[in-house]
Amino acid sequence: MVQARFPEPVSDELLDIEDKTRLELYRQVVRLRRFEERAYRLFMDGLVKGTSHLSLGMEAIAAGVATAMREDDYTFCTYRGHAHTLARGVPMDAVMGELLGRQSGVCGGKGGSMHLTSVEHGVMGSYAIIGAHLVIANGAAWSASERGTGQVTVAFFGDGATNIGAFHEALNFAKVWELPIVFVCENNLWMEYTPIDSVTAVEHPAADRASAYGLESIIVDGNDPDAVYDVASRAIGRARSGGGPSMIEAKTYRHGGHSRADPGTYRPEEEVEAWKARDPLGYRDRLLALGMDEAELVAIEDEADADIDAASEAAKAAPLPDLEAAYTNVWADGGWSWRN
Numbered sequence: 021m022v023q024a025r026f027p028e029p030v031s032d033e034l035l036d037i038e039d040k041t042r043l044e045l046y047r048q049v050v051r052l053r054r055f056e057e058r059a060y061r062l063f064m065d066g067l068v069k070g071t072s073h074l075s076l077g078m079e080a081i082a083a084g085v086a087t088a089m090r091e092d093d094y095t096f097c098t099y100r101g102h103a104h105t106l107a108r109g110v111p112m113d114a115v116m117g118e119l120l121g122r123q124s125g126v127c128g129g130k131g132g133s134m135h136l137t138s139v140e141h142g143v144m145g146s147y148a149i150i151g152a153h154l155v156i157a158n159g160a161a162w163s164a165s166e167r168g169t170g171q172v173t174v175a176f177f178g179d180g181a182t183n184i185g186a187f188h189e190a191l192n193f194a195k196v197w198e199l200p201i202v203f204v205c206e207n208n209l210w211m212e213y214t215p216i217d218s219v220t221a222v223e224h225p226a227a228d229r230a231s232a233y234g235l236e237s238i239i240v241d242g243n244d245p246d247a248v249y250d251v252a253s254r255a256i257g258r259a260r261s262g263g264g265p266s267m268i269e270a271k272t273y274r275h276g277g278h279s280r281a282d283p284g285t286y287r288p289e290e291e292v293e294a295w296k297a298r299d300p301l302g303y304r305d306r307l308l309a310l311g312m313d314e315a316e317l318v319a320i321e322d323e324a325d326a327d328i329d330a331a332s333e334a335a336k337a338a339p340l341p342d343l344e345a346a347y348t349n350v351w352a353d354g355g356w357s358w359r360n
């Protein structure tokens with residue numbers, strides 16, 4: 021089944037969203053974009069060790085979903101998790117420090133770009149094994165449900181995960197147990213080098229499968245912060261009030277290739293250009309058309325730049341982890357001496 025490879029026309033339906041929420045959505049999108057642009061430069065300067073995966077062009081999804089979440093909710097994401105981690109409120113200093121492998125990093129510099137975790141912010145890890153975190157996310161949702169806390173779990177993942185067994189197991193049990201969980205598929209049409217539609221029998225790889233498992237299934241324009249916020253608010257609200265799990269399949273595109281080492285030149289140029297024309301940053305024009313004050317938007321942009329400058333300088337100045345750190349938090353009991 022062939023998927024739409026080009027963005028759908030923009031909906032002219034204006035959603036009923038408060039101005040202050042729209043400003044928050046814009047603030048998020050700008051901060052995520054500019055953070056990753058800086059991270060890329062630092063990588064090119066040799067300061068970010070290892071590889072890392074950017075979600076430039078996909079920011080509206082993390083922004084829209086995180087804005088709809090409660091502070092004590094949980095998120096699970098993949099190796100492409102800078103945006104999801106920042107959007108939940110983890111400070112830039114701690115994320116930048118982690119990318120640069122410094123003690124100031126959110127995992128003390130030991131995790132790096134692909135393993136961002138901050139339990140105190142409900143950011144329950146970034147997982148590099150495709151699909152593996154979906155069943156773990158079910159566990160967090162089950163725990164919240166047993167404890168009666170009203171917390172909702174959100175699990176972000178790529179379209180490639182939809183052909184992994186754990187995805188199907190997770191959806192089935194989420195529904196069987198009516199878990200308070202929202203699965204969010206960031207369908208950017210490509211896996212590592214393979215278009216998802218060349219290996220998938222249905223048009224909407226996440227949504228079509230989810231409805232077969234009995235989940236509430238939603239398809240959304242993943243480049244529209246308002247649309248993502250709207251569907252996420254409903255799905256999260258439903259989960260919180262005992263209405264069970266949902267699947268949001270957000271159609272999007274990443275501006276770059278799979279990882280820093282991949283320029284993504286195998287993708288047709290007209291496809292890349294068509295999606296770039298639907299950049300989530302175009303949201304700025306909508307806000308202006310709605311009569312918002314441009315000075316407020318500029319203030320948001322300036323604040324993001326200042327914070328990123330400060331986070332980069334702080335990370336560069338921070339010490340590397342001590343050698344001792346190699347032996348901490350490695351095993352569940354914190355020890356390592358048994359190995360000898």
Ligand SMILES: Cc1ncc(C[n+]2csc(CCOP(=O)(O)OP(=O)(O)O)c2C)c(N)n1
Pocket residue numbers: 100148149150151177178179180181208210211212278
């Ligand atoms: C189980 C497993 N198989 C293969 C890989 C190698 N791998 C890493 S990322 C990736 C592509 C995933 O694509 P998608 O889920 O669409 O997410 P995207 O990277 O586009 O955000 C693959 C195959 C892996 N990490 N885990």
